[in-house]
Amino acid sequence: MLGKVLTSRALITDGFNSLVGGVMGFSILLSAEVFKHNAAVWYLDGSVGVLIGLTIFAYGVKLLIDMVPRVRQTRHYEMFE
Template sequence: MRHSASAFGFADDFLYSVSIVSGITCAVLAVAKFMLGRVLTSRALITDGFNSIVGSIMGFSILISAEVYKDHVDVWFLDGTLGVLIGLIIMAYGVKLLVDMVPRVRQTRNYERFE
């Protein structure tokens, strides 16, 4: 089932333009953040670069799922499924960051406490 162009033309154009601009902008920001994070040895900046990559993927996934939905209405769940997968990826990266921080926290316990 295909929708008529006149009913959804403006909404489709707006969705496509916002998704493309968002995806490209987030990808460019991710590259810049990764490069600066490596030069400055900033873990927070590298993590923010990862978040920008995820934002870029999210922008393009909206575009892809809207395009697929146009021709195949029976995959209405694609956008939500991609959102859940992106959320799981972010959660896995957060768990990785927490696990990486455990040795640092243990190391700081050996310092004298100033009271």
């Protein structure tokens, strides 16, 4: 929320990464408890890890696509030599 108020792309991205890190920690705890009671779901931790990885990858691609117009705007500025 603070990143949106301050219009800071870096703060918004850091908040998203922190949220994903919290979800990942909670999923590790949850999958360990589920595995303790039922060993047939050994794949749960890896599956959640792959989903989180794909989510971070998609967010990174979105950030790159959002930055292309900004880079094109600054292309005609004076070059430092």
